[in-house]
Amino acid sequence: MATVAHVAVGLVAGRLYARSAGVPPWRAMLAFSVLSLAPDLDVLGNRLGIKYADPWGHRGATHALFFALVAGLVLAAVAAKSGHPFRRAALFAVPVLASHGVLDAFTDGGHGAALWWPFSDARVFWPWQPLPVAPIGRRMLSARGAYVLGVETLICAPLLLYALWPRRRRAARP
Numbered sequence: 001m002a003t004v005a006h007v008a009v010g011l012v013a014g015r016l017y018a019r020s021a022g023v024p025p026w027r028a029m030l031a032f033s034v035l036s037l038a039p040d041l042d043v044l045g046n047r048l049g050i051k052y053a054d055p056w057g058h059r060g061a062t063h064a065l066f067f068a069l070v071a072g073l074v075l076a077a078v079a080a081k082s083g084h085p086f087r088r089a090a091l092f093a094v095p096v097l098a099s100h101g102v103l104d105a106f107t108d109g110g111h112g113a114a115l116w117w118p119f120s121d122a123r124v125f126w127p128w129q130p131l132p133v134a135p136i137g138r139r140m141l142s143a144r145g146a147y148v149l150g151v152e153t154l155i156c157a158p159l160l161l162y163a164l165w166p167r168r169r170r171a172a173r174p
Contacts, residue, residue, distance in 0.1 A: 003037060004152035004160075005131065009099045010036035011163035017092045021084060029163065032096050035075070039063050039100040043136065053111055055121050058136075063101030064117035072097050109133030130155065 013036070014029030021028070039062040045054075052058045061067055072094030079089035101113040105126045110133050112123030134140060134148045153160070 004149055005103050005156050006036040006040075006100055007033045008156040008159040008163065009103070010034070010096060012159050013092050013096045015163045017088070021088060025167075032092065035093060036096050036100060038071075039067070039097065053123075055114065055117060059101070059104055059110060059112065059123065060114045060121075061117045063104060063113040063115065065098050065101065065115055066118060068094055068097035068101070103131070107131045107133040 010031075010033030011029045014027075014032040015025055017023070017032065018025040018028040040058075042050075042056065042058050042060060042062045045056055046052070046058070050057050055061055073090055075093045076084075076086050076090035079093075080086040101115050104110075104113040105115060105124055106129055107125070108129040108131065112125045114121060115124050116122065132148045132151055135142060135145050139145065140148075
């Protein structure tokens with residue numbers, strides 16, 4: 001998957017979190033968009049000799065629901081130290097992280113996502129795979145990459161519109 005769908009999830013989560021937490025929307029949207037992309041840091045393992053199909057390879061452990069739970073709870077604890085309510089931070093961080101592997105299982109290529117790791121190393125795809133798999137690295141700057149970005153933008157248009165639609169500022173109460 002390219003980044004549009006992941007970022008769209010982060011933007012929506014940030015918009016909703018900002019509304020309930022009283023933080024600037026742009027800051028929350030940026031933070032949750034980065035968080036939604038974080039599982040793909042596993043591609044750095046390629047440079048360290050970790051193979052794509054290995055448990056810690058691309059779309060491996062960092063794409064698992066268990067990883068999302070543990071990492072989301074750790075991030076919520078860090079957020080709590082900064083004054084954000086732990087429960088609210090966890091209720092946003094865990095699903096945003098989990099969405100990454102879930103969305104990647106909707107793609108039509110690669111090895112699938114290790115959603116059930118550490119209980120299983122199996123990589124899974126959903127029965128319906130409407131998202132074209134994105135080229136990795138510089139190959140994203142190709143006709144195929146542009147096609148993938150276009151398809152994702154079209155599919156995610158409702159999320160993007162919700163997240164980015166300008167909101168009226170509420171008038172201050174006297």
